[in-house]
Amino acid sequence: MNEAIKGNILTPSGWLNGTISFGERIAGIAGASADPGANADDYILPGFIDLHVHGGAGKDVMEGGGAVHAIAAIHARHGTTSMLATTMTAPPEDIDLALTAIGKAVRQRGKGEARVLGAHLEGPYINSGKLGAQPNFARAATIEEVHRLEKLAPMRVITVAPEISGHLELVRDLADHGVRVQIGHTLGSYEEGVAALDHGASGFTHLFNAMSGLHHREPGMVGAALAHAEFAELIPDLLHVHPGAIKGALRAIPRLYCVTDSTAATGMPDGEYMLGRHIVHKCMGGVRLPDGTLAGSTLTLDQALRNLVGLGLSLADASKRVSTNAADYLGLQERGRLERGAYADLVVMDRDLKLKAVYIEGERCDLNDA
Numbered sequence: 001m002n003e004a005i006k007g008n009i010l011t012p013s014g015w016l017n018g019t020i021s022f023g024e025r026i027a028g029i030a031g032a033s034a035d036p037g038a039n040a041d042d043y044i045l046p047g048f049i050d051l052h053v054h055g056g057a058g059k060d061v062m063e064g065g066g067a068v069h070a071i072a073a074i075h076a077r078h079g080t081t082s083m084l085a086t087t088m089t090a091p092p093e094d095i096d097l098a099l100t101a102i103g104k105a106v107r108q109r110g111k112g113e114a115r116v117l118g119a120h121l122e123g124p125y126i127n128s129g130k131l132g133a134q135p136n137f138a139r140a141a142t143i144e145e146v147h148r149l150e151k152l153a154p155m156r157v158i159t160v161a162p163e164i165s166g167h168l169e170l171v172r173d174l175a176d177h178g179v180r181v182q183i184g185h186t187l188g189s190y191e192e193g194v195a196a197l198d199h200g201a202s203g204f205t206h207l208f209n210a211m212s213g214l215h216h217r218e219p220g221m222v223g224a225a226l227a228h229a230e231f232a233e234l235i236p237d238l239l240h241v242h243p244g245a246i247k248g249a250l251r252a253i254p255r256l257y258c259v260t261d262s263t264a265a266t267g268m269p270d271g272e273y274m275l276g277r278h279i280v281h282k283c284m285g286g287v288r289l290p291d292g293t294l295a296g297s298t299l300t301l302d303q304a305l306r307n308l309v310g311l312g313l314s315l316a317d318a319s320k321r322v323s324t325n326a327a328d329y330l331g332l333q334e335r336g337r338l339e340r341g342a343y344a345d346l347v348v349m350d351r352d353l354k355l356k357a358v359y360i361e362g363e364r365c366d367l368n369d370a
């Protein structure tokens with residue numbers, strides 16, 4: 001199986017106009033450096049990488065079983081070529097069920113599905129005073145429990161509130177064996193954020209949302225992120241964060257990357273859906289709890305890219321924010337970049353940034369398969 005496609009190819013060293021050939025991996029890229037504004041050819045970009053996905057197509061990761069396959073398939077049709085299936089704060093048996101299914105999906109990717117790289121454990125080790133849309137099953141972690149959960153599925157990212165007693169030791173333990181520990185759902189102070197970073201935390205979960213905000217005499221967790229973070233995730237659906245705050249974060253955090261935090265309602269009509277143990281309502285593109293709290297999104301990363309370009313980012317910069325930076329955060333050298341030897345994870349977009357084709361490890365995904 002060898003394919004070759006032509007267009008404006010975004011490589012680590014800039015735009016080339018030419019041909020990319022690939023099987024499961026990229027075999028070669030031939031062409032001349034070019035300003036894509038000077039022609040009318042398609043864009044060929046690294047496949048999108050989403051490190052925070054709860055659901056889609058009416059399915060929630062917490063259902064376990066085959067739900068994660070349906071979720072990986074709908075996101076693939078929006079250009080996501082690899083992702084982390086993300087759990088909700090829940091009773092232990094629910095988390096076990098979800099992680100067991102994620103572990104299976106990691107071992108076997110189905111046709112037309114994004115590669116599931118592992119789990120993002122979003123809670124239960126969060127602050128019950130800053131739940132956002134998480135059900136109130138928050139509790140303090142024990143290292144033994146986390147090590148048991150890691151056996152069910154590869155744990156790539158874990159969100160914790162560092163101010164909870166015992167959590168700084170957990171941060172150190174997890175960071176020491178390669179888990180990316182993110183600060184989130186937290187009431188922690190600026191100082192507690194800096195302490196967590198010193199103990200090995202390396203990211204922030206949906207920056208600005210569900211964390212103590214910035215005040216100039218009390219900079220809070222947002223202040224810790226803006227002052228010190230190299231990486232942080234952000235939801236650019238333009239509902240969760242004001243465009244001005246997004247622009248500020250882009251100036252402050254060098255490798256800010258975007259996630260969807262997408263729920264079962266993604267790709268579905270308005271109506272009621274499950275988010276973990278909560279019922280949520282989708283209306284006019286927003287997903288909310290009955291009290292109006294935002295409860296994840298219906299965002300997909302192709303729309304995230306268009307939103308970033310709409311905010312004034314160059315396409316090359318926007319592409320990094322939905323792909324390369326997330327790969328770098330996880331330490332994945334073979335994804336998130338179009339270069340010889342990397343996985344052939346790529347998207348083709350027309351001049352209006354509408355998806356024309358998606359390839360996952362060289363396999364072309366059927367975009368119309370509902």
Ligand SMILES: [Zn+2]
Pocket residue numbers: 052054086122261296
């Ligand atoms: Zn989430």
